Structure formats: C-alpha cells, structure tokens
Amino acid sequence: MKKVILMRAWDRSVLRAASLIAVIALGLAACGQATTPRPAGGTTAPSSRPAPTSPHATASSAATQLAAFFAAAEQADGRLHRAAALVNGDIGTSSMRFTPATLTAIRALGNAPVARTIPAGLPTGLLRGVLVVYGDLASRSAAFDGVMVYGSSGRELPIGGPDAQQVLRGLHNGAPAAARFTSDLATARTLAQQTPLVIIAAPDSRAAAELALRLNFIDLQNGCSYTFGGWAPTELETVIWQSGTGPGHYEGTIGGVRFQASYTAQHGWQIIIHAC
Numbered sequence: 075m076k077k078v079i080l081m082r083a084w085d086r087s088v089l090r091a092a093s094l095i096a097v098i099a100l101g102l103a104a105c106g107q108a109t110t111p112r113p114a115g116g117t118t119a120p121s122s123r124p125a126p127t128s129p130h131a132t133a134s135s136a137a138t139q140l141a142a143f144f145a146a147a148e149q150a151d152g153r154l155h156r157a158a159a160l161v162n163g164d165i166g167t168s169s170m171r172f173t174p175a176t177l178t179a180i181r182a183l184g185n186a187p188v189a190r191t192i193p194a195g196l197p198t199g200l201l202r203g204v205l206v207v208y209g210d211l212a213s214r215s216a217a218f219d220g221v222m223v224y225g226s227s228g229r230e231l232p233i234g235g236p237d238a239q240q241v242l243r244g245l246h247n248g249a250p251a252a253a254r255f256t257s258d259l260a261t262a263r264t265l266a267q268q269t270p271l272v273i274i275a276a277p278d279s280r281a282a283a284e285l286a287l288r289l290n291f292i293d294l295q296n297g298c299s300y301t302f303g304g305w306a307p308t309e310l311e312t313v314i315w316q317s318g319t320g321p322g323h324y325e326g327t328i329g330g331v332r333f334q335a336s337y338t339a340q341h342g343w344q345i346i347i348h349a350c
Contacts, residue, residue: 217248247304
C-alpha cells in the first residue's frame with residue numbers, strides 16, 4: 075500500500091509542475107499520413123506583405139519582417155498558460171475531471187496563426203531560430219492531446235489509473251519546451267535584429283514549400299500516434315529534394331521520412347508526410 079501511495083504522490087507532482095509551466099495541447103493529428111491542405115494549417119506560404127514593426131525592430135533588419143511572428147508567438151504562449159491554469163485546477167488529490175470550460179480552452183488553442191506569420195526564404199540560421207520557437211509551441215500544444223483523448227467526456231479519472239497516467243505523460247512531455255520558451259524566443263528575436271532584411275520567397279517557390287514542409291513535420295512529430303508532444307528539436311531536419319514530377323510538385327525526404335509537396339494558387343502548398 076505504501077508503494078502505491080508513493081507512486082500517486084509522484085504522479086501528482088509531475089502534473090502540477092508540468093501544468094504550472096504551461097504544457098498545452100492542440101487538436102489531434104491523423105495517423106498514417108500527415109496532410110494539411112488548408113491555408114489555416116500553415117502549408118500555404120506566408121504573405122510577403124510587410125509585417126508590423128515592433129519596438130525591437132529596425133528598418134534595416136529582419137526583425138521588422140518577423141514582428142508579427144514574435145507577437146503571435148507571445149500570444150500563443152499566453153493562451154497556453156491560461157489553459158494550463160484551467161487544467162491544473164481540474165486536478166484533485168485522488169482524481170482529475172476536466173470541465174467544459176477547460177476543454178473549450180484547449181480546443182481553442184492552435185499554432186496556425188503563428189505559422190502564417192513566418193515568411194518563406196529566411197536564411198538558415200534565422201529559420202532555425204524561428205522554428206525552434208515554433209517547435210516549443212507545438213510540443214506544448216500537443217502535450218494536452220492526452221486531455222482531449224482521455225478526459226473530453228468529462229468523466230472522473232483516478233490519479234493512479236491508466237488514463238490519468240497517459241494524461242500525465244503528455245503534460246510531462248511538454249514541460250521542457252515550456253521551460254525554455256522565453257529564452258528561445260529571445261534568441262530568435264536577437265538573431266532577427268542581427269539579420270539584414272530578407273528577400274521574401276514567392277509563394278510557389280521551393281523555399282515556401284520547404285517552410286510548409288518543416289512546419290508540418292514538427293506538427294506531425296508531436297501529434298500522431300498518441301505521441302502527446304515532447305518533440306521540439308533545436309536543429310533543422312535534413313531535407314533531401316528529388317526531381318519534381320511536374321510544375322509545383324516535389325517529392326523527397328525530411329529526417330529520412332518521405333514526403334510529397336504540391337502547389338496550387340488556390341490552396342498553396344499541400345504537404346503529405348508518410349509517417350505514423
């Protein structure tokens with residue numbers, strides 16, 4: 075009996091720590107393939123319109139072009155913290171039950187607004203810094219998938235039960251990204267301030283396809299097959315491009331995983347990644 079009590083105490087400490095530093099979740103990704111054809115999913119190349127300026131931006135730096143990204147990332151972080159507080163409040167000493175208000179807050183989360191603010195054509199170092207920030211948000215978002223899978227019915231989940239353990243696992247997965255988000259955001263902002271203005275790539279360019287591909291891959295790695303977050307890489311995955319099969323169509327691998335990328339003016343880049 076003493077062993078069980080100790081295990082439950084550890085479970086609760088993990089949940090409290092994870093939720094208080096805002097490990098959050100997004101909608102679930104389908105298994106088998108990852109495809110995000112609609113513009114809201116971030117696969118359409120971002121607009122080349124100038125982004126709003128910020129107090130940290132100068133007219134001669136890429137910070138002006140990424141001001142909207144930094145603002146959107148901060149807003150997403152705020153939403154994650156607020157949702158985390160609701161989740162934490164739904165945890166009792168012996169069970170967890172997620173209220174309609176908590177579930178609504180989680181369903182309202184999403185990183186598409188952040189993805190849409192990232193311009194295509196960023197130099198490698200700055201692209202890496204921006205995608206590290208996006209990866210942090212994606213990991214934290216998907217960390218709440220366990221809440222939606224096991225707790226969306228509103229039923230009570232005993233702390234020591236298998237369903238609650240899966241919820242706790244997801245929350246724990248998002249904790250590292252939540253802990254370093256502020257630092258990663260500051261690093262990306264500094265890189266942008268030190269980078270000259272970037273020539274934004276055309277929506278139908280391979281640079282735009284690569285951006286859409288990388289965003290989709292981050293989302294997929296965090297969301298498929300009950301992963302529940304935890305994938306926030308600090309380096310860019312290797313992309314190998316194969317010969318296109320026609321105008322606006324590419325195939326290749328990212329991180330060793332096969333993909334297809336197709337472009338239409340109406341829908342932008344549609345990405346299919348053969349994973350999960």
